[in-house]
Amino acid sequence: MTARRTPTVAAAAVAFLAAAVVAGLLVGPAGLPAGDVAQAFAAKVPLLGVHSPLGPTESTIVFDLRLPRVALGALVGATLAVAGGAYQGVFRNPLADPYLLGIAAGSGLGATLVIAYGPPGSSTSMLLPAVAFAGGVTSVVLTYLVGRGTTSLILAGVTVAAFFTALETFVQQQRSESIRDIYAWLLGQLETSGWTEVAIIAPYAIVALVTLVAHRRVLDVLRLGDDEAAALGVDVGRVRLAVIVAATLGTAAAVAVSGLIGFVGIIVPHAIRMLAGGSYRVLLPLSVVAGAGFLVFADLLARTVLSPAELPIGVVTAFFGAPFFAVVLRTTRVVGA
Amino acid sequence: MSRRALAGALLAATALTCGAPTAALAKFPVTVEAANGQVTIAKRPSRVVVLSPTATETLFAIGAGRQIIAVDDQSTYPSRAPRTKLSSYKPNAEAVARYKPDLVVTSTSSGKLLPALRKLRIPVLLEPAATHIGGAYAQMSQIGAATGHPGGAERLVAKMKRQIAQIVAGAPRGRALSVYHELSPDLYSASSKTFIGRVYALFGLRNIADKAAKAGNQYPQLSAEYVLASNPDIVVLSDTKCCRQTAATVEQRPGWASMAAVTSGRVLAVNDDIASRWGPRIVDFVRIVARAVRSART
Amino acid sequence: MSALALDRVSVALGGRPVIKDVSLSVRSGQWAALVGPNGSGKTTVLRAIAGFVRPRGRVLVVGVDSARLRRRERARLVAVVPQLPTTPADMTVREYVLLGRTPYVGYFGGSGRADRVAADRAIERLDLCALAARRLGWLSGGERQRAVLARALAQEARILLLDEPTSALDLARQQQVLELVDELRREEGLAVLAAMHDLTAVSLYAEAVHLLGGGRLAASGAPREVLRAEVLTASYGASVRVLQDGADLVVVAARP
Numbered sequence: 052m053t054a055r056r057t058p059t060v061a062a063a064a065v066a067f068l069a070a071a072v073v074a075g076l077l078v079g080p081a082g083l084p085a086g087d088v089a090q091a092f093a094a095k096v097p098l099l100g101v102h103s104p105l106g107p108t109e110s111t112i113v114f115d116l117r118l119p120r121v122a123l124g125a126l127v128g129a130t131l132a133v134a135g136g137a138y139q140g141v142f143r144n145p146l147a148d149p150y151l152l153g154i155a156a157g158s159g160l161g162a163t164l165v166i167a168y169g170p171p172g173s174s175t176s177m178l179l180p181a182v183a184f185a186g187g188v189t190s191v192v193l194t195y196l197v198g199r200g201t202t203s204l205i206l207a208g209v210t211v212a213a214f215f216t217a218l219e220t221f222v223q224q225q226r227s228e229s230i231r232d233i234y235a236w237l238l239g240q241l242e243t244s245g246w247t248e249v250a251i252i253a254p255y256a257i258v259a260l261v262t263l264v265a266h267r268r269v270l271d272v273l274r275l276g277d278d279e280a281a282a283l284g285v286d287v288g289r290v291r292l293a294v295i296v297a298a299t300l301g302t303a304a305a306v307a308v309s310g311l312i313g314f315v316g317i318i319v320p321h322a323i324r325m326l327a328g329g330s331y332r333v334l335l336p337l338s339v340v341a342g343a344g345f346l347v348f349a350d351l352l353a354r355t356v357l358s359p360a361e362l363p364i365g366v367v368t369a370f371f372g373a374p375f376f377a378v379v380l381r382t383t384r385v386v387g388a
Numbered sequence: 389m390s391r392r393a394l395a396g397a398l399l400a401a402t403a404l405t406c407g408a409p410t411a412a413l414a415k416f417p418v419t420v421e422a423a424n425g426q427v428t429i430a431k432r433p434s435r436v437v438v439l440s441p442t443a444t445e446t447l448f449a450i451g452a453g454r455q456i457i458a459v460d461d462q463s464t465y466p467s468r469a470p471r472t473k474l475s476s477y478k479p480n481a482e483a484v485a486r487y488k489p490d491l492v493v494t495s496t497s498s499g500k501l502l503p504a505l506r507k508l509r510i511p512v513l514l515e516p517a518a519t520h521i522g523g524a525y526a527q528m529s530q531i532g533a534a535t536g537h538p539g540g541a542e543r544l545v546a547k548m549k550r551q552i553a554q555i556v557a558g559a560p561r562g563r564a565l566s567v568y569h570e571l572s573p574d575l576y577s578a579s580s581k582t583f584i585g586r587v588y589a590l591f592g593l594r595n596i597a598d599k600a601a602k603a604g605n606q607y608p609q610l611s612a613e614y615v616l617a618s619n620p621d622i623v624v625l626s627d628t629k630c631c632r633q634t635a636a637t638v639e640q641r642p643g644w645a646s647m648a649a650v651t652s653g654r655v656l657a658v659n660d661d662i663a664s665r666w667g668p669r670i671v672d673f674v675r676i677v678a679r680a681v682r683s684a685r686t
Numbered sequence: 687m688s689a690l691a692l693d694r695v696s697v698a699l700g701g702r703p704v705i706k707d708v709s710l711s712v713r714s715g716q717w718a719a720l721v722g723p724n725g726s727g728k729t730t731v732l733r734a735i736a737g738f739v740r741p742r743g744r745v746l747v748v749g750v751d752s753a754r755l756r757r758r759e760r761a762r763l764v765a766v767v768p769q770l771p772t773t774p775a776d777m778t779v780r781e782y783v784l785l786g787r788t789p790y791v792g793y794f795g796g797s798g799r800a801d802r803v804a805a806d807r808a809i810e811r812l813d814l815c816a817l818a819a820r821r822l823g824w825l826s827g828g829e830r831q832r833a834v835l836a837r838a839l840a841q842e843a844r845i846l847l848l849d850e851p852t853s854a855l856d857l858a859r860q861q862q863v864l865e866l867v868d869e870l871r872r873e874e875g876l877a878v879l880a881a882m883h884d885l886t887a888v889s890l891y892a893e894a895v896h897l898l899g900g901g902r903l904a905a906s907g908a909p910r911e912v913l914r915a916e917v918l919t920a921s922y923g924a925s926v927r928v929l930q931d932g933a934d935l936v937v938v939a940a941r942p
Contacts, residue, residue, distance in 0.1 A: 080483035108508055112482050115507045167604065226604040227576070232498050235478065244481070244503035265794045271781075272788050276772045282736050283841070284761030284789035328776050359483030360461070360475035 060327040064337050068344035075121040075347045080359045081112050119243040124350045125343035127305045130256045132342020134298035135316025137263045140270035140331050141294045149302040149316040152208035153190035156215035158306040161186025162236050163219045167226035180307035187303030238363035239310035241350045252304045259301025270331035314372030420534045424514035432536040433491035439476040440495035445667035450532050450540035458487050518583050518666040551671050556590050559678045562685030566594040568620035572627050575610045582606050583666050591681050616643050622680045623649040624656045626663035689714045689877035690845050695743035704730045705901045712877040719888045720881040722898030723922045728881035732847045736766045761789035765843035769850045771834045775823025779833050786840030808840040828859040848880035889935035
């Protein structure tokens with residue numbers, strides 16, 4: 052069992068991302084011919100002398116709607132996947148996902164408060180992402196204060212999440228007119244209008260991605276357990292804190308901008324693990340690439356399957372997630388986390 | 389030109405203009421004040437995309453039907469409206485842009501539709517759910533001005549006001565009556581501060597949902613106990629299309645068979661659309677309520 | 687100067703004292719055994735030296751108070767082989783042994799040439815060359831134990847702590863491991879402190895024996911001195927007989 056599959060898997064992941072990006076740019080409800088879109092991109096390359104065949108409206112569609120949306124999908128997907136993978140490493144729990152420490156509930160509560168009590172129009176202003184971000188970070192801080200050590204952190208996360216979810220439901224009942232908007236947000240969306248959303252998430256996503264990928268070797272040491280890792284000179288508590296902070300920042304920003312998109316953070320690292328082994332040195336960078344590709348692809352499906360209506364992207368990822376888990380359950384006897 | 393010829397020409401001109409609708413007076417560019425602020429429409433729109441069933445009904449009623457090229461999948465009335473698969477709930481800007489519209493009318497502001505259409509330089513009128521009948525009239529005027537049918541809108545509003553006044557005046561006075569308006573089988577209702585609630589208020593009906601409603605929650609969910617205890621004189625079901633509720637199904641509910649409205653046959657099953665849209669057909673709804681009031685007070 | 691010295695070390699866990707005033711020392715190249723019944727505190731002594739618990743008293747590692755050492759510095763001096771090491775099934779032997787170089791590798795850094803050389807040397811020393819690319823899940827129990835030792839060796843530490851190194855192995859494997867450790871400590875000059883339950887093995891391999899009873903050091907000295915029937919019976923509460931077989935001692939259970 053010594054197959055060195057990493058380079059193959061890496062190449063496949065990159066190809067997957069490239070294909071997803073290209074498809075995401077060429078395909079859409081506007082029905083623009085793929086060749087024209089490709090030409091429009093070529094026209095952006097200086098010195099090639101190619102002219103764009105698209106009119107101003109069509110250009111806007113491609114460059115101000117589709118391109119930022121694909122970029123957003125890639126950033127969010129990469130961040131959620133690597134955060135999930137890193138959490139699996141730091142908690143040694145294959146079921147860990149980026150929302151483990153209560154972020155989903157905290158962000159959800161923040162978003163609910165803005166949609167329910169904010170001035171009209173605030174759900175499309177900057178207020179919503181800001182409060183959702185703050186809510187997510189707050190819940191993780193609370194979890195960290197309540198729990199210490201591995202097991203109790205997870206339990207603390209469950210407790211905090213339960214509390215915030217209860218608050219959220221209460222607010223929804225009090226302001227029942229906002230329920231529809233709240234659910235729309237909760238189910239996740241990658242809608243863009245220009246580059247605002249990308250600009251919001253980019254700094255956090257980049258910090259999170261760089262930090263977490265940089266920790267990949269340390270996470271491999273952590274596979275030996277807290278004690279053995281400490282005996283090898285690793286400050287386990289500090290590593291855990293660094294990973295949690297970086298993952299929280301990235302995930303909170305992702306949630307603030309795109310709502311609660313589930314399954315990406317579990318499926319992608321697991322798939323990579325099944326294909327290329329459980330070493331975090333390989334898993335984290337590949338999760339970045341595969342996570343980006345997966346979400347761009349899922350968004351493509353969300354936009355086209357019921358076109359011109361849109362499926363909430365959380366539904367698409369769940370659709371992949373459930374059967375995936377069935378497969379994992381049946382085959383996980385050999386691969387450990 | 390001789391004076392007679394001039395008079396004749398003037399007469400002919402007058403005949404032409406008097407017979408024609410005052411749409412000829414519509415001027416472009418026009419700036420309309422909608423829920424999303426001031427919207428300027430440069431010239432008379434001929435490719436209107438409508439993402440609001442209510443706005444669709446209004447547009448056809450004021451004579452702008454021929455300028456519409458696409459309506460959302462929920463715009464079921466009138467049946468000749470060009471229905472597409474566009475969603476009014478979660479609209480996709482790209483899909484809308486595909487129709488190359490020169491005006492979009494929508495009732496929802498959630499999501500990124502408005503900023504996206506702004507980027508695409510497509511004028512958008514946001515006409516959200518009205519909270520009172522006057523608001524509905526105002527929306528009709530805005531839509532009329534924006535599509536070059538200010539006269540058509542004016543006439544529609546005048547007609548509706550007249551008809552509603554007539555119906556209300558014609559309804560008999562009598563004892564105080566209470567009403568329960570049902571939005572869904574899990575007992576979501578609408579208070580008198582909602583559009584539908586205002587219609588009941590026209591007849592002086594007491595809305596049992598008012599006790600449970602408060603700011604931000606004008607569509608409260610009532611408990612079965614409360615509804616039974618309030619024993620409303622009239623029950624209006626507007627969940628007939630979505631959830632197949634009828635007087636018969638209501639009677640089956642535990643305890644409901646003994647309710648006053650049920651025993652005296654004053655459970656009205658109303659088409660969901662008529663009871664939930666704030667367009668021209670509100671008159672039909674007023675008529676239905678009047679009939680129930682008449683039967684309750686005679 | 688001894689490589690490892692404990693000076694009146696006490697540890698209390700959850701308010702309850704587990705070990706009290708334990709003092710002992712181990713020289714470079716010496717094999718010292720920690721013996722005593724279950725619950726006597728053997729593992730806790732090892733954990734105190736490894737830095738998992740903070741003891742009262744002093745633990746001196748190559749003459750330095752370990753409380754003053756940073757984690758990485760201590761890891762370069764003390765290697766621990768736990769009773770049940772975690773060996774991720776899909777990690778290769780080489781990757782696993784390389785983990786032993788963690789104390790020398792930067793926080794974000796990867797292993798350098800020196801690290802790979804040290805790991806390869808350890809792999810060769812433990813006769814794992816043919817298995818270097820195999821995954822830990824596909825190794826036999828004995829091979830896996832060798833991989834664990836290789837990892838400890840790659841750490842290039844001065845002190846080797848072993849917690850029941852033979853408890854899960856059959857006779858042949860036990861012998862293999864003990865012989866290996868003996869070889870290593872001679873050739874590398876390691877100070878070995880091993881918690882052991884097989885008293886006969888203790889007499890065969892250890893040069894010094896420290897007997898723990900109720901958290902205290904009940905006896906210290908050469909095997910001949912400590913492994914005496916009356917001492918053991920008092921400590922273990924079991925009936926034993928100590929037989930002489932040439933220079934070796936054999937400790938057996940006896941019917942009471």
